[in-house]
């Protein structure tokens with residue numbers, strides 16, 4: 353299995369010296385790369401970066417597969433309750449490998465349950481999904497590493513009541529709690545109330561948790577070959593875990609993005625030309641933003657750094673975003689993800705009554721999507737717009753596993769280049785605390801006072817129409 357990174361169109365010889373990168377700038381990072389790699393290795397040995405080794409921990413597969421078989425037999429609907437890293441990876445891989453699964457009937461799905469990933473507390477949205485499910489045939493996977501996340505907690509409370517109303521005392525059989533092995537409210541509930549549970553390994557943060565039960569359990573339930581997913585990542589790991597910058601696609605892509613950022617290209621667009629991979633870009637958006645967008649650098653200074661990730665879809669967003677990418681500010685790098693071979697193709701037929709369309713006949717849709725990506729890349733390049741392409745041969749368990757692993761390693765390495773800690777997210781804390789305060793949580797009275805004083809200092813300016 354091969355994944356290639358074509359970065360020709362990020363270089364100065366393709367897009368000019370103002371925004372393009374010189375070979376010397378890349379080789380100039382070689383020594384730093386070796387140094388960073390050594391630090392990463394040391395931290396891995398000390399057990400501080402457990403996400404690296406997840407694809408090699410195959411014992412989880414057996415446990416997950418047997419639980420998944422049981423759930424497949426008992427339920428028609430699996431509903432993930434979770435948010436951020438507890439939801440996005442599952443959606444990404446589900447749509448990559450089981451595209452359209454929920455739209456086909458049970459028989460066509462091989463009797464497998466439908467999977468819904470609910471990652472919001474919008475009551476209208478939530479209720480639509482509940483109304484699609486028969487509580488007696490529905491199992492909720494409540495997923496939270498911390499076990500304290502307000503959205504997931506409230507979803508769980510609503511779902512518990514909804515199930516209890518229908519099945520009475522047996523409601524616990526309709527829940528699997530996936531959480532930290534030791535701490536958090538969910539873990540306490542498992543211990544106290546006897547819910548079934550799976551562990552999220554200690555030290556693995558939400559956005560790096562695809563290769564844990566967080567995603568593996570729901571994916572196994574809908575027939576994803578999780579052993580092949582892990583194997584794809586494991587087989588690829590040796591290619592992204594070495595210190596030669598120019599032959600390590602994870603390190604090299606991080607370095608290219610970092611060098612582009614230094615040249616003012618602070619927006620990083622990920623644009624798969626594949627419906628199946630659309631949500632991989634959404635998952636990556638969180639990974640890149642939450643990991644790299646930081647105020648304080650690792651040396652303690654205030655920096656306010658971080659590239660802004662944007663997700664787009666080819667060809668769809670050629671008719672929505674590309675005008676901006678082509679002619680707007682010089683502040684973006686576009687990374688295409690190209691699938692070299694689709695599973696099926698569609699011949700574009702001739703239509704004699706419409707001679708203007710004759711140029712399309714004899715071609716295929718697969719050809720067209722490839723040509724459009726190449727055409728967009730060429731046009732961006734001619735307009736001095738930095739762009740590159742990651743090619744994967746096909747969308748399979750192996751390639752998706754490899755791609756996810758590559759992006760995770762890329763993000764960690766980028767954290768070192770940007771000199772920030774990619775594994776924390778201190779910036780989301782204050783909003784959470786104000787939420788607790790406003791929802792009346794005990795111990796947050798001071799925060800409620802702070803909130804009131806912020807509001808008191810503001811002169812309201814509200815325009816209400818109609």
Ligand code: PA5
Nearest residue numbers: 436437438496497498501558559
């Ligand atoms: O990547 C992360 O750590 C976050 O996005 C979390 O996944 C998100 O905040 C949800 O947290 P938890 O899994 O603790 O409910």
